Amino acid sequence: MVLALARTRLRLSMSQPRAARMLYDLLIIGGGINGCAIARDAAGRGLSVRLVEQNDLASGTSSASTKLIHGGLRYLELYEFRLVHEALEERERLLAAAPHIIWPLKFVLPYEKGLRPLWMLRLGLFLYDHLARRKRLEGSHLAALGDNALGAPLRETYNVGFTYADCWVEDSRLVALNALDAKERGATISVGARLVQAKRKGAHWTAKLDGGMEIEARALVNAAGPWVSQVIEGALHMHSRKHVRLVKGSHLVTRRLYDGDHAYILQNPDGRIVFAIPFEHAFTLIGTTDVAYEGAPGEVAISDAETDYLLDAINHFLRKPVTRADVVWSYSGLRPLYDDGSLNASVVTRDYAFDLDAPEDGAPVLSIFGGKITTARRLAEHALDELRRFLPAHGEAWTAGATFPGGDMEFDALLARLKSEKPFLGDVLARRLARAYGTRAERILKHAHAMADLGRDFGCGLTEAEARYLMENEWARKADDILWRRSKLGLHMSAEQQLGLREYMGA
Template identity: 60%
Template structure:
């Protein structure tokens, strides 16, 4: 079978490009060697933001583009993206107040801010934002960015791509590809089946940390560009403070650490920037990183945090474009699109770098770069086109949660809230014609029922309990070990071999420390 585009990589950039291309009328095949968003794209700090600290490195173009995209993405997916207010305590040992004010002024005005409130000074004395902090922090600044469920953002892009005609295959690896005239002959190997060959006019290499490996090993293409792999790690701890705001903490080494409300009962703390010299693959937080993040919290918060407080952690390898910066923190977060197209031969477009906030713009630029090879393709279309479930009136998730409870009176308030913020208007497809909670099937705990699991398997490529608990949702932090084990058994039974790909190893113990 021949496609216009073979997209390699099921992270946010690959899913975004597949969606954009399918919407332009091209035939698209997206392959991902593991689960969607199983690597870098689910290991972020979960922010749609301009990157305030990038102003220090004079990355004005990147910050402007990201701030513009922040507004665009908020309108595209208001169920999984929402405004978040950040408190930046002023620390004399790091950046002077005038420099912070200047940065925030630029941040307010660079990107054409429309929906989010602007920055302002804040006295912490007696204010709710200062209650959890040490008394020596009396002044702060407040500004706005957005929260995003990163793994769901990837899945929704893949869903939209499929609904526009793309074929999406997870657990399928590109083994090799060779140029045969004006097209590629690509060999694909599903994890649960024999290898097969497909043809494509263009390959898009959006393999993230594996982008250079795909070029050299699978495609036999030499390029002058490369990636610099940086590990970023996060910890999840019991909730450190009340309120829906977050904190941006300046450390003496001039790095930034965020403390963000997470899943109601927890606080997310991160991230680190550590050079990664091993081959691309799964990453784990080190003891040194845990200590660093705890020390960052203890520098500001009255409550002391120790490694024993960590209930979960995650780490990912970020494939930044190698600009030869001296330190990991200074490496650009901008992206580079490189096209290799010898005369008369099939092209390959490779994505180096990038960040979640700019994925839609990156996809648009990638397709514009490929337009010469597809004169029949439609024009740019994704700005303003909502993602599945994102058609919320007035971008109001709370109103949707209330509507769901009115339509399904048996639905507990917390479950309606979670459905609204995870599935948006698509929640009704899960609830369907249910009249009682029992109609949703087996209850695994934490509001997870068989009807939701069935939906995730049928519509969102979930194949393991881990897919469901840690990427399609974050219910792994809430579910008891018994509930997780029953879910694992249900998924295994629901997907008859060889489709059931649940890990034989004890992934539950690996991914979560406690409930």
Template identity: 60%
Template sequence: MQGVSEAGIADLLIVGGGVNGAAIARDAAGRGLSVQLVEQHDLAQHTSSASTKLIHGGLRYLEYYEFRLVREALIERERLLGIAPHIIWPLEFVLPHEKHLRPAWMIRAGLFLYDHLAKRKTLPSSRGVSFAVHPAGKILKPSYKRGFTYADCWVEDSRLVVLNAMDAAERGAVINTRCKLKSARPEGGVWHAETDAGPLKARALVNAAGPWVGEVLGQKLGLNTKNAVRMIKGSHIVTRRLYEGDHAFILQNPDGRIVFVIPYERNFSLIGTTDVPFDADPNKVEISVEETSYLCEAVSRYFRTAITPADVVWSYAGVRPLYDDHAAEAKAVTRDYVLDLKHDNAMPPLLSVFGGKITTSRKLAEHALEKLLPAMGRQVGASWTGTAALPGGDFADFDKYLSEFRRRFPSLSPDLARRLVRSYGTRAERFAGTNMGEDLGGGVSEAEAAYLARHEWARTAEDILWRRSRLGLHVPEGTAARMDEYLSRAVSAG
């Protein structure tokens, strides 16, 4: 059986199918470990699909002296762009200068550090701009005369999780979705776990349960820890596209926070995020009326055309499981991560992941293996994930590959071809063609849905329309019902 040794014992049992759990599974499987991952819901169903969808260093973290984190994130920005060019691409950010919030010298100093804390291979450096010339001037109120631009990257966040899980599975890991950990106990130097998939045994256990990391420790494992998660809710709204152009905005607010406005899904704008303390059930997280108003007011403060809650066509919220550093305000809580390893004669290795961000997930996984492997009596070996392409990312130039793909599959419309390459990269070749079956709605063919069910653990229309993609914003009424019916047949047929 894949994922376990001949004795029926896996090297690693990972709890949590968010970006950190999936990245650790990938790294471990690539180092030759047998891996089992259990996720209580769908991959990336919670925090990892509710981000602002940026691969970024975190410009504002410099104000809190998080230099190590920012440098690591900036290095990872280039690496991730290299290994997943289909789901990650550069994005220009415009920062209007609001002199009474942050003086120009402070912004210039921050951008200088941002440019030089890590080597840039692809992205341009920051610069000052005049809104009399830059196209952002037509969007911003006339009172904003000057500002700055810098580059970060966009990421299809939930697809990053799925691609990590796919790569892990192709290297021998077993990914168990909709499979809850019920309990686990150490016995005879091995973790004995009860799950929805039955009993599992592993030589080491990774608790990457995100908002549930404390619950896993306390209720599932019966352990205490001095480390804790501080749950912060981040919410986003989506409106019809507010402006033409591919650039994004980073807007400073009077409370010291920033809000992004980002071109989204061709016809929309994504606006976020908030920072609100959260102590309820992470399964039930929604944007509040106050958060919606806050985000609308932030945009209306800067843009010539004001927006109101009536302009919101969709919203989402997620809980960021940040490491509790006892900061006084939610916006100041560290975005860095802590890896807590417990291991003694009575307990086989247990690694709990506190905090983290999607940009540093690959490096977090590398650090996790550097801690775990010596505790397991294994050699660490060389790191490998920073240069190995994620599934579908084995090309260098997106536009060049898209042109090649369109020549090979001329029956596809230009828009569909681009969407497939943006979603799947070279893996789109596995199902694209002239005979893709019935259109289930919005251009999603039976062939694409079958691929998602067979290779990406999709089981419901929601999995496909809101996590494997954001096609839920585009498809006609009735698509979800047709897709659920098709998936039930496809999954039953194996």
């Protein structure tokens, strides 16, 4: 196996100089959800595409979300009706396109006296139900919360509320599947590749990566997320009238706080909302915060003030107090929101904006500000519409009805087939593999008749066969790429088990 990996790496390193001399239609900077969605769409339209990401896919904002595909109920208060309509339409499309990593999630909204009145909540949910056609998800309902599972974790004062449906998403896996689909349609995806500079040379861009490699392209897309302005002013030596506003969002993960598969959307006295969501079977996800961030983009961590804020929010509603001792993990990310001039970080628009720089005698660059996971597919469509006139080989839009890799199935039927054909997996592992890979799980398991056929088990069912699949097909280079982005097994595996994976991948 080590010899096979060495040969693969040798072939890749030998092919890079040839790829570097190729003229691409599109060079995309950034391997988050926006960049990978654009790469997928563009490759499917017949364009030659190169995407470069300085770290790992989804290593920034796209793996630090609240893991929701949603219309954004709160955005109705900000009169963002077009954004909510678009997001609700995309919610239906994505649920159909990736049923392995996206599934319905029921939310409970307890009524809080003194905040939004019942009639306002009812009106907002009515709009939420009807702003876009709804095929797969149930509508909202007034719900009694006393003496039932929905109200059991809540304080006795919360005896009425509403229920409605949105969707859960494995966010970083959605990014990886966009990149995988792009690759299988001809795109070249390069991780660990940082853009140093890019210069216009007539109708083309010449871009230089660290390490000295040069790439030529007819058009450039700056989808660097929190680094979008740095790319404009640094690597491109340009200026933009549009700016990104960085807002830090942090989440806590605790041991499971309540029974049931439903989530809670909890109203705070400051007007914000906090979610409590079942997470990885044994945990509860609590988030998020909105804190203005003034520093340079990079790794961020939750502050004591944010931890207190989230614990205070959840303890305002739950019967059983949650303390810092219950917290097993936290994560934070920077949201690169389009700066619309709002004073309060909580009301900055979640919509996206483009800045197209296209001189008559020069190659175009499209910079992207803002956006969200739910609307990334539509953003990609819109971005390619903007670039259409510069790319003569440009095909038509196609992603609205297309499935993602592994998504061509009905989940319960796939799980039943895996358990029948591979009984040695057991229920827990079969379900995890079906959820993570959909029908692509069969590529990992196809030659296996027993667990031993999958190679070493690093812990929690993560086998050598699965790790090898992720390294060869999904750009996993380091253990954290697998433990925290291609999966969340880092929550379940011991330090010793994780060390075994690190040593294996290092070798």
